[in-house]
Amino acid sequence: xxxxxxxxxxxxxxxxxxxxxxxxxxxxxxxxxxxxxxxxxxxxxxxxxxxxxxxxxxxxxxxxxxxxxxxxxxxxxxxxxxxxxxxxxxxxxxxxxxxxxxxxxxxxxxxxxxxxxxxxxxxxxxxxxxxxxxxxxxxxxxxxxxxxxxxxxxxxxxxxxxxxxxxxxxxxxxxxxxxxxxxxxxxxxxxxxxxxxxxxxxxxxxxxxxxxxxxxxxxxxxxxxxxxxxxxxxxxxxxxxxxxxxxxxxxxxxxxxxxxxxxxxxxxxxxxxxxxxxx
Numbered sequence: 001x002x003x004x005x006x007x008x009x010x011x012x013x014x015x016x017x018x019x020x021x022x023x024x025x026x027x028x029x030x031x032x033x034x035x036x037x038x039x040x041x042x043x044x045x046x047x048x049x050x051x052x053x054x055x056x057x058x059x060x061x062x063x064x065x066x067x068x069x070x071x072x073x074x075x076x077x078x079x080x081x082x083x084x085x086x087x088x089x090x091x092x093x094x095x096x097x098x099x100x101x102x103x104x105x106x107x108x109x110x111x112x113x114x115x116x117x118x119x120x121x122x123x124x125x126x127x128x129x130x131x132x133x134x135x136x137x138x139x140x141x142x143x144x145x146x147x148x149x150x151x152x153x154x155x156x157x158x159x160x161x162x163x164x165x166x167x168x169x170x171x172x173x174x175x176x177x178x179x180x181x182x183x184x185x186x187x188x189x190x191x192x193x194x195x196x197x198x199x200x201x202x203x204x205x206x207x208x209x210x211x212x213x214x215x216x217x218x219x220x221x222x223x224x225x226x227x228x229x230x231x232x233x234x235x236x237x238x239x240x241x242x243x244x245x246x247x248x249x250x251x252x253x254x255x256x257x258x259x260x261x262x263x264x265x266x267x268x269x270x271x272x273x274x275x276x277x278x279x
Contacts, residue, residue, distance in 0.1 A: 041131050071085055090159045099234065129273060136181060151166055190275065240257055
């Protein structure tokens, strides 16, 4: 018996009835829409960087090291002056740095998959594609932040791009990175571990980056190699970025970059969605 003389069992039933009345009288929250769900997962992707910042060290510190070493150690030998080579190198490093970051889209997706987080997402009353699309949107914000670091370093070293052209170049790089990230997301759904995704991703991006004009002009290379470098999408993106930062608008190269980004998205986004549903 309680102090008021009410049996504990009756008091528990009264409390339960009060809770049920409160729940019944409260309007049911509206279901999350596709856009709001995707935005929530995009914010989750950015918070992961906040709590685990070391995952971006090798795609921020490494490009900074490349800029400093190539500019001040090899710049004079390659271009005759460090200043001239710096202006050539910074747009290329911008391209390289952001494209390297796309590998982590697949790594993060594979991590969620192997830890069972994806299964928990599927139990939520949300649009099924929200976790995938949201993570891609969050990764795009990371690409912008990564590119901003490289441009800021270049300005600190004396690089003076045309401001609007620099912004346009960064956006163009992010667009291609968005298309390329679908490739690594598909890879992340096929591989068994995050480390395998990372190794396979960098093994594919690294050669393509060095077989481009990021570091040297194709005219200095042997004939067959120069021919490949000229048609490499990374070279076309680097050329477009350099021209934009100089105040020019290379429409042909911009259209080619957009076409490659659209083709990658059209080919790998449906494949990634299909693999995501099956896993």
